[in-house]
Amino acid sequence: MTLETPPGYAPLSEATLPAFLAAVPALANRLGGTPADWRVNEVGDGNLNLVFLVEGPGHDGRTAGLCVKQSLPYLRLVGEGWPLDLNRAWFEQRAMALHAAGAAGRAPALLHYDPALYAIVMERLSPHVILRRGLVQGIRYPKLAEHVSDYLAGTLYATSDLALPASKKRPLVAAFTANDALCRLTEDVIFTQPYMKHPHNRWTSPQLDATAEAVRTDTAWKLAASRLKLKFMASPEALIHGDLHTGSIMVTETDTRVIDPEFAFFGPMGFDVGAIIGNLLLNYLSQDGHATEEHPRDAYQDWVLATVEELWTLFRAKFLHLWRTSGEGDAYPAALFAGPEGTACLETERRTYLDRLFTDALGFAGAKITRRILGLAHNMDLETIADPDLRALCETRCLALARSLMVETGRYPTIKSVTEAARHVRRTVTAVGPVDRRGLGWDAL
Amino acid sequence: MTLETPPGYAPLSEATLPAFLAAVPALANRLGGTPADWRVNEVGDGNLNLVFLVEGPGHDGRTAGLCVKQSLPYLRLVGEGWPLDLNRAWFEQRAMALHAAGAAGRAPALLHYDPALYAIVMERLSPHVILRRGLVQGIRYPKLAEHVSDYLAGTLYATSDLALPASKKRPLVAAFTANDALCRLTEDVIFTQPYMKHPHNRWTSPQLDATAEAVRTDTAWKLAASRLKLKFMASPEALIHGDLHTGSIMVTETDTRVIDPEFAFFGPMGFDVGAIIGNLLLNYLSQDGHATEEHPRDAYQDWVLATVEELWTLFRAKFLHLWRTSGEGDAYPAALFAGPEGTACLETERRTYLDRLFTDALGFAGAKITRRILGLAHNMDLETIADPDLRALCETRCLALARSLMVETGRYPTIKSVTEAARHVRRTVTAVGPVDRRGLGWDAL
Structure with missing residues (x-):
C-alpha cells in the first residue's frame, strides 16, 4: 500500500474479517457460533472495492450470511495509480438507507457501517x-x-x-x-x-x-x-x-x-x-x-x-x-x-x-x-x-x-x-x- | 428581544457601533481620528436588516465612510413574529467575495465580516x-x-x-x-x-x-x-x-x-x-x-x-x-x-x-x-x-x-x-x- 490513508483504515482480509464482525454483537449474533466457525471469501470481481461473503452456522440449523464491502483507496480496475476517495462507502450506505425508504426490499438490507474502515455490512444475497x-x-x-x-x-x-x-x-x-x-x-x-x-x-x-x-x-x-x-x-x-x-x-x-x-x-x-x-x-x-x-x-x-x-x-x-x-x-x-x-x-x-x-x-x-x-x-x-x-x-x-x-x-x-x-x-x-x-x-x- | 440568539450576538446600535469598529484596526484607520469623532446613522429602510452608515474624519482632509449591515433574527418588514436565520449575513459576504472575482467594482468593496455579530462592513457608497x-x-x-x-x-x-x-x-x-x-x-x-x-x-x-x-x-x-x-x-x-x-x-x-x-x-x-x-x-x-x-x-x-x-x-x-x-x-x-x-x-x-x-x-x-x-x-x-x-x-x-x-x-x-x-x-x-x-x-x- 503506497497510498496514504486515514488513521484507523486498513484493508480487511479474509483473515482479519472475523474479528471485525465479532466486535459488532448484532452481526456476530446473526452469523451464530463463534468466529472460528465463519467462512469468509473475497469475491470482489468489480471495478472498485473489496467484497467479502461470510457464512456462519446461524440459528435453528439454518446457515446465515453477510456481505461486507470495503472501499479501497484506489480504482481497483486500474490499480494504485488511480487513487479514489474512500468516502464512496459513506455515500453508498447513506444512499442505501435513503433509497430503502422509497423502495423497500429492492436492495440488500443495510446492517452496519464502520466509518473508520469505510466498510458496509449488508444482507448476503443468495442464490442471486x-x-x-x-x-x-x-x-x-x-x-x-x-x-x-x-x-x-x-x-x-x-x-x-x-x-x-x-x-x-x-x-x-x-x-x-x-x-x-x-x-x-x-x-x-x-x-x-x-x-x-x-x-x-x-x-x-x-x-x-x-x-x-x-x-x-x-x-x-x-x-x-x-x-x-x-x-x-x-x-x-x-x-x-x-x-x-x-x-x-x-x-x-x-x-x-x-x-x-x-x-x-x-x-x-x-x-x-x-x-x-x-x-x-x-x-x-x-x-x-x-x-x-x-x-x-x-x-x-x-x-x-x-x-x-x-x-x-x-x-x-x-x-x-x-x-x-x-x-x-x-x-x-x-x-x-x-x-x-x-x-x-x-x-x-x-x-x-x-x-x-x-x-x-x-x-x-x-x-x-x-x-x-x-x-x-x-x-x-x-x-x-x-x-x-x-x-x-x-x-x-x-x-x-x-x-x-x-x-x-x-x-x-x-x-x-x-x-x-x-x-x-x-x-x-x-x-x-x-x-x-x-x-x-x-x-x- | 424575545427571540433566542447565539452567544455573542447582540444587535448593534448607533451607541455601540464605534467600539465594534475601533476593535478592528483596518477599519479604525480607515475612518481616522478617534471613535468619538465618528458619526453613526442607522438607515436600514429595507425589509430585513440593520444598516449603519459611519463617517470619520479620514486622512488628508477627506472624510471617510463605512457601511455596516447586520442581520436581525427576524424579518424586519414583518416583525419578530417572523424569525429569520441570522446566517444570511454569512451568505451575503461570501457571495460578495465570490462575485467580486467575476465583476470587480460593480458592488461595494467588502472590508470585514464579524461572524459572531453577523455583521458585514463594506465600502460606503456616496453619493449613490x-x-x-x-x-x-x-x-x-x-x-x-x-x-x-x-x-x-x-x-x-x-x-x-x-x-x-x-x-x-x-x-x-x-x-x-x-x-x-x-x-x-x-x-x-x-x-x-x-x-x-x-x-x-x-x-x-x-x-x-x-x-x-x-x-x-x-x-x-x-x-x-x-x-x-x-x-x-x-x-x-x-x-x-x-x-x-x-x-x-x-x-x-x-x-x-x-x-x-x-x-x-x-x-x-x-x-x-x-x-x-x-x-x-x-x-x-x-x-x-x-x-x-x-x-x-x-x-x-x-x-x-x-x-x-x-x-x-x-x-x-x-x-x-x-x-x-x-x-x-x-x-x-x-x-x-x-x-x-x-x-x-x-x-x-x-x-x-x-x-x-x-x-x-x-x-x-x-x-x-x-x-x-x-x-x-x-x-x-x-x-x-x-x-x-x-x-x-x-x-x-x-x-x-x-x-x-x-x-x-x-x-x-x-x-x-x-x-x-x-x-x-x-x-x-x-x-x-x-x-x-x-x-x-x-x-x-
Missing part, C-alpha cells in the same frame, strides 16, 4: 447472481421489469422535489455534493474521454479503429455528449443510484436487488433510467455474438426488448401513481391545483414531466452504450464474444443505436420506437465501419 | 441613491444597462459550469444550500402565496379584489408559477444574487453598484436577469401614475424600455464573449470542439443556451412583477401613486404583462418583442379588472 451474467447466458427473469421499475420509481420519486420539501432536500443535496470523486469519474469516463484520444480508452482493434477515430470528429455526437454532461452535473432532481447498469443488479427468477449505489448523488433521474435501458439494449445487440445454431437467441432477444418496453411503461405508470397519491414536495403545491380544472391541468403537467424524463433517459442510454465500447470500462456482454469480427459487428450496431439515441433523441416519441430502432439497427447494420452521420435512416423504419 | 428611488423620480442613468450587464454576465458566468470546474463548483453549491431560510422565503412569497389565499398577501383594495380572486383560479398562471418554482429550486446553474430588483442597486449618473446578495445561492441565472428586467418593466408601467401635465413621463418611459433592451442585449453579448474567451469549466470541454467545425457548432450551442436563458428570464420577470402587486412585498414605484384607481390601473397593466411573460413565454423571441408587449399593454389595458385569460391578443400586436 449478477443480472448481466444471467442475460449473457440467455436466462429470463420474468419479474425484472416489475422490480426494477419499483426501485426506480420508488427511489427517484421519494427523493425528488415532488415528494420532499425543499428544506429537507437541500441538506441531502449538500451532503452528496461531496461525492465529488465519483461524480468526476462519471463526467470523465462517460461523457468526455470516449469522444477524444485518451490513454484510458480501448476498443476492439483494429476492427473499430476507424469508428473510434470518426467519433472523435463527429461534432454532433460530441455536442450531444456535452449537453448530457452538463445535465448530469447540474440537475439535482433526485438522489440517483448513479451506476445502474446490469452489473449493479442481482437476481433470481423471483427476486431482484439493486446493489452498489456508491456513485449516488442528486442528479438527473434520466441517468438511472437510461443506464438500465442502455445496458439492456446493449445486451440485446450482443446476443448475436452468443447465438449458435443449436442455441439461437432470437426469442430471447425479443424478451430483452419486451423487458425494456415493460420497464419504461411500468416505471412511468408507477411514478405517476406516486405523484398522484403521495408527496409533500414544494414543487406544484397541492393547494394551487384543487378542483377539477386544477387536477386535470396537473395531470397534463405530470405527463409532460415524464415525457421530458423519457427524453433525458434516451440520451443517457446512448451515452452509457457508447462508453462501454469506446471508453475505459467494457461489458462482458460484448467482451465474451470470442470472434473479434463478430464482436465488432455487434459493437457497430450498438454505436449506431447509441448515436441515434443521443443525437436524434427527439425522433423517439415512445419506448416502442426505441425497441424498433434496436431491431432496425440489428437488421440493417451488416458491416463494421464508422457510424453513419446521417442517422438511423428513419424513412426506412 | 437606490436605483428605484431615482427611477420613480424620473432620473436617467445612462450607464445603467452597461454596468448591470457587466455585473450579471461577470458574476453568473464566473460561477457557472462553463467557467468553474465541477470539483470547484460542488463545494460552493453545498455551502449555499444552507441558505435554506432565504430560499424558502422566495419559494413561498414569490412562487406560491400570490396565487392562493394567504394572510401575507395584500393588493390595492377593493379595486383589485376581483383580479386577485381570478388569479387564484387561473390554472395556467398557477402552473407557470409552479414550473418556475421548480426551476428555481433545482437548477444550480450559477451563484445568483437572488434578489436583484431595482432596490438592490445603488447608482449615480456615472456609477452603479449591486448590493444585498443575502438571498444568494446556486440557482437559475434567469432568476437574476428576470428580476431586474421585471422590475424595470414594472417601473415603466408605473410611470403613468407619476406623470403630470407639467412633467410628462413618455420620453422617460421610452428610456426605461430602451434600457431593458440594452441591458439584455449587452448581457447576452458579454456572456457570449466570456464564454468564447475564458473559462475552465467542465461543460463543453474545449478539447472536444477544436477546429472550424467544432468552433461553429459550439457557437451555435452558445446561442441556444442564451436563448433558453432568455426564456427563463422572461418567466421569472413575470413572477417578480406579479408578487409585487398581489403578494407580501410591494414596490414604491406603484405604492407612491396616491390615487388608488390610477394605481390599480397601472397594476392591472403590470399583471397583464406579467401573466403573458409567464404563460405565453414562447411568444417572445426577442427583447424587442417584450418591450413591444409592454407598450401594447399600456395602450390597450384601459380598465381595472381581472387579467384576460386569452393572453395579450397577439394578433393586434
